[in-house]
Amino acid sequence: MNDPRARIIETAGKCLYCGFCEALCPTRPLGPHRGYGPRGRVNIAYMLAKGDVEASNHVVESLYSCLLCRACELKCPIALPIAEIIRNARGLVAEPGLKASRTHSINRVQVFARRT
Amino acid sequence: MLDVRSILRILADNIKRTGLPVPGDQGLLTSWSTGLGLSEKGDTILYTGGLYQLLPYIEEFAEYLEKLEGGKAGGLLLKAAGRLGRLANLSKIVVRPSREKLEYSRQVLVSIVELLRRAGVEIAYPGGVDSYSGVLLYDMGLDTVFVEHARRVAQKLESVGAETIVTVDPHTTHVLRKVFPQYVEGFAPIVKSYIEVLAENIDKLQFKQGDAGRVVIHDPCFYARYENIIDEPRQLLRRAGYTVVEPRRSGRMTYCCGGPVESIAPRLSRRIAETRARELDEAGGGTIVTLCPICYSNLRRAYRGLGIERDIQDLSILLYRRLGP
Amino acid sequence: MGKAKVIDDPAIAILYTREPSGIRGSHVKAVVFPEEEKDVSLILKTAYKYNVPIYPQGSSTSLSGNSVPLEPGIVVSMERMNRVLEINIVDNYVVVEPGVRMEDLNAELAKYRYMFPVDPASSSVATIGGAINNGAGGLRGAKYGTMRDWLLAVRLGIADEEGSILNLGCYTVKCRSGYDLARLIVGSEGTLGIVTRAVLRITPLPEDTVYALSFFDSLEDLMEAFIEIRRSRLNPFMLEFMDSATVDYASKSLDLPYEPKGNLFLVGIETSPESNQRILDTLTSLLESHGAHTIITAHGDKEAHDKKLFAVRKNLFTGQARYTLEKEGSSGRIMVMIEDIVVPPSKVPEAVTLIRGLGEKYGFTVFIGGHIGDGNLHPAVGFNAEDEEERKRVEQWFHEVMEIALKLGGSISAEHGIGLLKKQGLRMELEYKNSLKALQLMKEIKKAFDPKGLLNPGKVL
Numbered sequence: 001m002n003d004p005r006a007r008i009i010e011t012a013g014k015c016l017y018c019g020f021c022e023a024l025c026p027t028r029p030l031g032p033h034r035g036y037g038p039r040g041r042v043n044i045a046y047m048l049a050k051g052d053v054e055a056s057n058h059v060v061e062s063l064y065s066c067l068l069c070r071a072c073e074l075k076c077p078i079a080l081p082i083a084e085i086i087r088n089a090r091g092l093v094a095e096p097g098l099k100a101s102r103t104h105s106i107n108r109v110q111v112f113a114r115r116t
Numbered sequence: 117m118l119d120v121r122s123i124l125r126i127l128a129d130n131i132k133r134t135g136l137p138v139p140g141d142q143g144l145l146t147s148w149s150t151g152l153g154l155s156e157k158g159d160t161i162l163y164t165g166g167l168y169q170l171l172p173y174i175e176e177f178a179e180y181l182e183k184l185e186g187g188k189a190g191g192l193l194l195k196a197a198g199r200l201g202r203l204a205n206l207s208k209i210v211v212r213p214s215r216e217k218l219e220y221s222r223q224v225l226v227s228i229v230e231l232l233r234r235a236g237v238e239i240a241y242p243g244g245v246d247s248y249s250g251v252l253l254y255d256m257g258l259d260t261v262f263v264e265h266a267r268r269v270a271q272k273l274e275s276v277g278a279e280t281i282v283t284v285d286p287h288t289t290h291v292l293r294k295v296f297p298q299y300v301e302g303f304a305p306i307v308k309s310y311i312e313v314l315a316e317n318i319d320k321l322q323f324k325q326g327d328a329g330r331v332v333i334h335d336p337c338f339y340a341r342y343e344n345i346i347d348e349p350r351q352l353l354r355r356a357g358y359t360v361v362e363p364r365r366s367g368r369m370t371y372c373c374g375g376p377v378e379s380i381a382p383r384l385s386r387r388i389a390e391t392r393a394r395e396l397d398e399a400g401g402g403t404i405v406t407l408c409p410i411c412y413s414n415l416r417r418a419y420r421g422l423g424i425e426r427d428i429q430d431l432s433i434l435l436y437r438r439l440g441p
Numbered sequence: 442m443g444k445a446k447v448i449d450d451p452a453i454a455i456l457y458t459r460e461p462s463g464i465r466g467s468h469v470k471a472v473v474f475p476e477e478e479k480d481v482s483l484i485l486k487t488a489y490k491y492n493v494p495i496y497p498q499g500s501s502t503s504l505s506g507n508s509v510p511l512e513p514g515i516v517v518s519m520e521r522m523n524r525v526l527e528i529n530i531v532d533n534y535v536v537v538e539p540g541v542r543m544e545d546l547n548a549e550l551a552k553y554r555y556m557f558p559v560d561p562a563s564s565s566v567a568t569i570g571g572a573i574n575n576g577a578g579g580l581r582g583a584k585y586g587t588m589r590d591w592l593l594a595v596r597l598g599i600a601d602e603e604g605s606i607l608n609l610g611c612y613t614v615k616c617r618s619g620y621d622l623a624r625l626i627v628g629s630e631g632t633l634g635i636v637t638r639a640v641l642r643i644t645p646l647p648e649d650t651v652y653a654l655s656f657f658d659s660l661e662d663l664m665e666a667f668i669e670i671r672r673s674r675l676n677p678f679m680l681e682f683m684d685s686a687t688v689d690y691a692s693k694s695l696d697l698p699y700e701p702k703g704n705l706f707l708v709g710i711e712t713s714p715e716s717n718q719r720i721l722d723t724l725t726s727l728l729e730s731h732g733a734h735t736i737i738t739a740h741g742d743k744e745a746h747d748k749k750l751f752a753v754r755k756n757l758f759t760g761q762a763r764y765t766l767e768k769e770g771s772s773g774r775i776m777v778m779i780e781d782i783v784v785p786p787s788k789v790p791e792a793v794t795l796i797r798g799l800g801e802k803y804g805f806t807v808f809i810g811g812h813i814g815d816g817n818l819h820p821a822v823g824f825n826a827e828d829e830e831e832r833k834r835v836e837q838w839f840h841e842v843m844e845i846a847l848k849l850g851g852s853i854s855a856e857h858g859i860g861l862l863k864k865q866g867l868r869m870e871l872e873y874k875n876s877l878k879a880l881q882l883m884k885e886i887k888k889a890f891d892p893k894g895l896l897n898p899g900k901v902l
Binding site: 032035078 | 472773
């Protein structure tokens with residue numbers, strides 16, 4: 001597989017910001033801000049991949065509220081693989097999060113075990 | 117929105133411990149096949165990937181997590197549970213799905229097997245090989261855990277040397293057909309949804325004569341937009357005597373049931389499901405047909421929440437009912 | 442207002458600094474999401490007290506830099522005020538909040554067999570508030586005009602000590618309450634106040650429609666057919682045009698039941714079941730007699746969609762974007778700049794010829810399409826967004842296209858507005874019309890509404 005980070009930068013960086021994708025997105029009209037639509041998610045993914053923003057709670061919510069339903073892709077004038085971009089960006093959030101927690105959770109479990 | 121990172125940790129931990137996304141054991145996946153006399157070996161094997169069987173458990177688990185997130189203290193509790201992913205108590209408390217839900221899943225799978233038999237497909241079910249596909253790990257971006265899991269699943273599948281693998285739900289179909297080959301070197305069996313297999317053998321299927329009434333079809337995103345399985349279920353329903361009614365958004369333009377974010381953003385998920393449930397209700401048909409366990413459960417819950425009485429059935433059940441003598 | 446209505450996370454805030462023109466605004470401290478009118482009032486009052494610039498936004502589909510923030514300040518996103526409050530069929534109006542998307546409004550109205558006829562290409566996401574402030578038009582402009590023809594009244598929040606909310610205009614078509622301040626808001630681009638509610642006229646859906654998609658080898662023949670239709674009493678609501686080179690690009694990768702060759706001309710006429718065939722026959726013979734080599738007709742919107750009559754026209758932006766992507770290679774960001782001039786319809790043939798010549802002079806591949814029924818042309822150029830030199834040349838080209846419009850008795854903007862991109866163009870037009878003093882009047886009006894200059898500063902004037 002290609003490096004997901006590079007792949008995000010290569011694809012998401014092309015977004016024209018037309019917003020047509022938002023029309024078909026089920027979460028956009030129900031979400032509290034643009035991060036709940038494909039245009040927002042694609043650009044957040046791009047910034048995250050470039051290291052321009054941190055994986056803040058808003059960023060995590062934006063990426064993880066996506067249904068990966070690909071309705072948006074029907075409307076993208078440059079046919080961006082939007083669901084793929086978002087899934088790859090989730091990897092940037094999930095993978096380090098897990099590694100950090102693994103050592104952490106082992107320690108905690110040991111503590112827990114000793115107490116009980 | 118629930119605490120995503122905690123959920124990811126719990127999910128990854130469950131998979132590593134049991135191979136399943138929720139606490140439980142292998143028996144959950146295979147007990148449905150008991151007494152069906154399915155052979156263990158064959159060129160064409162059934163691989164359920166476990167989504168139908170596990171969904172009642174996933175639902176219960178999600179509801180439990182939602183309750184945990186409820187109050188302020190609850191939110192902290194969830195985070196703590198996430199950090200202490202291996203907390204044994206968590207797995208004991210959560211999973212007690214209703215008998216009715218479990219029975220429905222069993223019926224779906226039994227119907228699929230019978231439909232395949234009647235279509236002249238010799239289908240084997242090596243129960244030891246059936247396992248959870250790991251699709252949730254993939255969707256959530258847990259790539260490392262997914263790849264480890266996928267390799268194990270692929271190894272099992274390859275060990276029986278089948279030419280064709282028949283799947284039963286859209287997510288498993290997609291992950292096995294398009295995703296596995298990207299992550300597991302050399303994995304290249306033919307993967308087909310049972311719907312495709314039935315459509316290929318449609319002339320062998322003997323259905324009862326007569327009008328079976330109107331049904332409104334709800335295309336799942338993963339069949340319609342990822343795997344281009346759109347015509348096949350319609351052909352089958354028509355052949356079985358049903359009149360297929362299209363909702364406002366259908367086929368490639370279908371609208372999601374909200375299911376995929378159910379365990380992470382339950383309120384958002386519910387509102388999407390309600391939007392879709394209303395739309396299907398207004399289509400002017402009878403029974404709603406679903407092709408995916410996630411759609412089935414999410415829409416069913418939405419109707420209950422909306423107080424709308426509407427029959428909703430899996431495709432396999434509707435087709436099975438119409439099988440001739 | 443409550444914490445949930447303010448977001449200061451830079452990852453989210455930056456999503457409110459961009460638009461499809463490629464113009465990027467500066468970072469903002471926060472985005473505020475009013476959920477009811479009193480939130481808007483509070484925002485305006487607070488902004489006035491602390492001298493904070495505010496940038497009202499709909500869905501940021503504007504094309505002239507109209508809503509991007511320019512200096513540290515806050516964006517006020519109207520997206521959460523998205524309710525249709527009243528549909529009144531007897532009195533022929535709807536009351537809506539500004540964040541309602543145009544297509545969503547039409548989906549509601551369709552239940553009553555009514556419509557809101559202004560339909561910009563972005564209507565699936567464009568909001569009513571944005572359309573009012575941008576003076577939006579669209580494909581049906583030839584018959585139905587633009588926002589100014591359909592706005593009856595607004596509730597407008599202004600930046601003063603109280604954050605006052607004013608009722609401007611009437612619920613009725615006839616209305617003579619002094620100066621027409623409601624329509625002054627149309628095209629004001631958020632520089633005068635924030636619309637918190639709009640009263641819009643609505644109209645019944647046509648009983649029936651017919652369409653004819655035709656292709657002409659000769660541009661002159663097409664233009665003659667167009668002039669002939671203007672002379673006739675057919676009164677089409679839609680008259681769309683694309684030149685042959687543009688058709689080639691835009692139809693690439695489309696699977697069509699006809700061969701898209703030559704200059705494209707799409708005509709839509711509202712009919713009744715009784716008049717359908719007669720009008721379609723008249724239209725077809727008119728197109729034939731002017732040399733159309735392919736004519737595909739359709740009866741009703743559904744058939745027109747099924748026969749893919751709109752596919753090429755709808756693919757204009759996509760075709761342009763993909764062409765540019767191919768040309769500029771896979772690396773880097775591309776930009777598509779879409780011009781928006783208008784000329785008297787009789788001058789369209791001349792305008793198209795001049796624009797073609799101009800494109801050759803610059804060596805640009807210019808995509809030419811437009812709503813020629815109302816004289817509105819959208820020549821467009823795509824280029825590498827990182828190439829500063831090229832960008833300057835495109836801006837220069839923009840300028841010369843605007844000059845063509847003025848020479849032919851038209852205007853520098855039909856429906857996309859002034860924003861940042863056409864501030865100079867506006868000055869040029871007023872100079873051309875020997876009315877530069879109008880610019881001064883506009884500045885005075887701005888000052889009267891917004892004495893501290895806090896609303897969308899730096900735009901239009």
